[in-house]
Amino acid sequence: MSPELLNSLAIFVLAILVGFEVISKVPATLHTPLMSGANSIHGIVMVGAMLIAAAANDPVSYVLAFVAMVFGAANVVGGYVVTDRMLQMFRKREVRPLTPAGEDAAMAEEPK
Amino acid sequence: MSAQTIDTLVFLAWLAGAAAFVIGLHMMNSPATARRGNQISAFGMTIAAVTTLIWLLTPDNPISPGGAGPIALGIIVVGFVIGGGIGLWLARRVAMTAMPQLVSLFNAVGGGAAALVAIDDYIGIVGTPELSISSAVFVVLGAVIGSVTFSGSLIASGKLQGIVPGQPIVFPGTRLLTAVTALVAVGGLLVLVLVPAGVLSLTAGAQLVVLGLIVVAALIFGITMVLPIGGADMPVVISLLNSFTGTAAAMAGFVVSNPVLIISGALVGAAGGILTKLMADAMNRSLANILIGGFGTGDTAAGPAGAGDGHVREIGLDDAAIQLAYAQKVIVVPGYGLAVAQAQHAVRELADVLEERGVDVSYAVHPVAGRMPGHMNVLLAEANVPYPQLKEMDEINPEFDRTDVALVVGANDVTNPAARSNPQSPIYGMPILNVDHSRSIIVIKRSMRPGYAGIDNELYTNPKTGMLFADAREGLTGLIAAVKQV
Numbered sequence: 223m224s225p226e227l228l229n230s231l232a233i234f235v236l237a238i239l240v241g242f243e244v245i246s247k248v249p250a251t252l253h254t255p256l257m258s259g260a261n262s263i264h265g266i267v268m269v270g271a272m273l274i275a276a277a278a279n280d281p282v283s284y285v286l287a288f289v290a291m292v293f294g295a296a297n298v299v300g301g302y303v304v305t306d307r308m309l310q311m312f313r314k315r316e317v318r319p320l321t322p323a324g325e326d327a328a329m330a331e332e333p334k
Numbered sequence: 335m336s337a338q339t340i341d342t343l344v345f346l347a348w349l350a351g352a353a354a355f356v357i358g359l360h361m362m363n364s365p366a367t368a369r370r371g372n373q374i375s376a377f378g379m380t381i382a383a384v385t386t387l388i389w390l391l392t393p394d395n396p397i398s399p400g401g402a403g404p405i406a407l408g409i410i411v412v413g414f415v416i417g418g419g420i421g422l423w424l425a426r427r428v429a430m431t432a433m434p435q436l437v438s439l440f441n442a443v444g445g446g447a448a449a450l451v452a453i454d455d456y457i458g459i460v461g462t463p464e465l466s467i468s469s470a471v472f473v474v475l476g477a478v479i480g481s482v483t484f485s486g487s488l489i490a491s492g493k494l495q496g497i498v499p500g501q502p503i504v505f506p507g508t509r510l511l512t513a514v515t516a517l518v519a520v521g522g523l524l525v526l527v528l529v530p531a532g533v534l535s536l537t538a539g540a541q542l543v544v545l546g547l548i549v550v551a552a553l554i555f556g557i558t559m560v561l562p563i564g565g566a567d568m569p570v571v572i573s574l575l576n577s578f579t580g581t582a583a584a585m586a587g588f589v590v591s592n593p594v595l596i597i598s599g600a601l602v603g604a605a606g607g608i609l610t611k612l613m614a615d616a617m618n619r620s621l622a623n624i625l626i627g628g629f630g631t632g633d634t635a636a637g638p639a640g641a642g643d644g645h646v647r648e649i650g651l652d653d654a655a656i657q658l659a660y661a662q663k664v665i666v667v668p669g670y671g672l673a674v675a676q677a678q679h680a681v682r683e684l685a686d687v688l689e690e691r692g693v694d695v696s697y698a699v700h701p702v703a704g705r706m707p708g709h710m711n712v713l714l715a716e717a718n719v720p721y722p723q724l725k726e727m728d729e730i731n732p733e734f735d736r737t738d739v740a741l742v743v744g745a746n747d748v749t750n751p752a753a754r755s756n757p758q759s760p761i762y763g764m765p766i767l768n769v770d771h772s773r774s775i776i777v778i779k780r781s782m783r784p785g786y787a788g789i790d791n792e793l794y795t796n797p798k799t800g801m802l803f804a805d806a807r808e809g810l811t812g813l814i815a816a817v818k819q820v
Contacts, residue, residue, distance in 0.1 A: 295417030
């Protein structure tokens with residue numbers, strides 16, 4: 223195997239370990255937004271679509287690259303927007319007069 | 335700038351993008367920073383994409399010598415506008431209850447894109463000396479995993495949307511078909527690796543046919559993998575497929591030798607893996623068990639959806655309202671029925687009315703309530719339910735003993751005491767909410783139909799239980815009016 227490939231493999235393995243470490247600490251309440259957020263990150267495959275589009279030089283490749291580009295862009299844009307919509311709901315809400323004071327204080331501490 | 339300087343800068347920008355993904359995901363650990371985290375992640379994506387575009391336009395880039403031509407540019411720009419536009423439109427207009435299927439749909443296209451990148455790259459290098467053993471391996475892995483995710487996620491999305499029936503679908507020969515498709519994929523991989531290894535000799539066309547067969551087999555495998563799985567297990571499946579897509583993106587990254595794809599793909603692969611395990615643990619089932627057969631595929635059909643042998647006590651709106659109004663402590667147990675009826679605002683309004691009367695109200699959220707992990711929290715947050723009132727299962731279970739009324743809204747299997755007491759039950763061992771420990775129980779439910787597990791719930795025949803037969807939203811609205819009159 224070439225040195226570049228070995229380097230890539232090392233990056234791959236380390237990134238997996240980072241993923242485990244970063245993600246295992248997320249509370250269950252945020253699992254859906256997290257899944258959606260992770261879902262948008264794999265939209266990075268759009269960059270792969272850009273690369274094959276640039277290298278394309280025959281009709282078949284044009285079509286494949288175009289479809290890949292559409293798919294990837296939908297994944298990226300849609301993924302981030304829907305995740306943001308979900309997370310918007312976790313922001314601080316207006317103080318409700320009937321909740322105990324302690325809870326309101328806890329809510330108020332959250333930045334917007 | 336020399337070409338080398340540009341390449342270095344591009345690499346550094348990609349690295350910055352990947353780092354933004356890691357930091358963004360890390361910030362999603364807490365509700366306070368989650369939104370900012372997602373924005374940082376989106377910023378990283380923008381850096382990675384824009385850098386790539388600029389790089390492709392420079393004349394010295396190794397991908398398109400002389401700079402990307404007008405056709406390539408057109409594909410990139412038009413493709414982005416169309417795909418991004420569709421994604422934006424769907425993401426904006428989707429109801430929060432329908433979100434799991436939309437995430438599954440985005441997951442499908444992501445997997446599809448990864449598969450297409452791998453396939454297209456293979457078409458470019460097949461029959462040339464550039465084709466090596468390792469590139470063949472990564473192409474096949476990317477194409478297979480991406481295709482499985484594509485078709486599997488579409489089916490999962492269809493099941494949640496109700497286009498494909500939610501029940502486990504098993505037809506004769508499913509297992510055989512799955513085995514055959516798996517064999518084709520593995521055999522095909524072997525063939526495509528043996529060619530660059532110099533053992534086999536095939537024309538470029540023949541190798542493409544083999545790759546085509548592998549892709550078709552993978553697409554069929556994705557369908558047969560998800561069809562037999564019941565709707566209750568869909569969260570686990572979506573999570574697993576999300577992990578697959580990440581892995582497919584990483585494989586595509588190896589194919590086009592791009593570090594940011596490899597890092598991000600591996601990150602998501604790990605994320606989906608962890609989530610999948612957490613979900614399976616919450617249901618006390620192994621992943622293998624979920625994948626091999628859906629909930630109650632065996633004898634679900636047996637026994638009509640009747641009330642079993644026990645007596646069911648029906649309760650009217652006024653009686654239920656009085657019980658709630660004079661209670662000291664009420665725990666609301668929301669389930670999928672609440673989500674489909676879009677009753678999250680109604681349940682919060684009822685809680686407000688009760689709190690005005692001095693009743694202590696909290697919400698018991700089972701890890702698999704709704705259709706995705708944490709889905710119920712999102713729905714209740716949408717209805718402005720204060721975060722501290724949402725209690726997780728382990729936290730709230732001891733509190734049921736001190737609770738006057740447990741109000742079950744559209745939840746079924748996660749409250750079934752058979753999970754604790756009946757070793758014969760298919761859900762035996764699944765952690766449940768101890769609703770039956772409270773002094774009285776009110777269940778809002780449309781009918782006596784069993785839940786996704788397809789089994790009777792003995793909670794409904796418990797003498798402490800009153801059944802309020804209504805759609806979740808109508809029932810709650812009625813209760814609000816009735817409580818106000820008490």
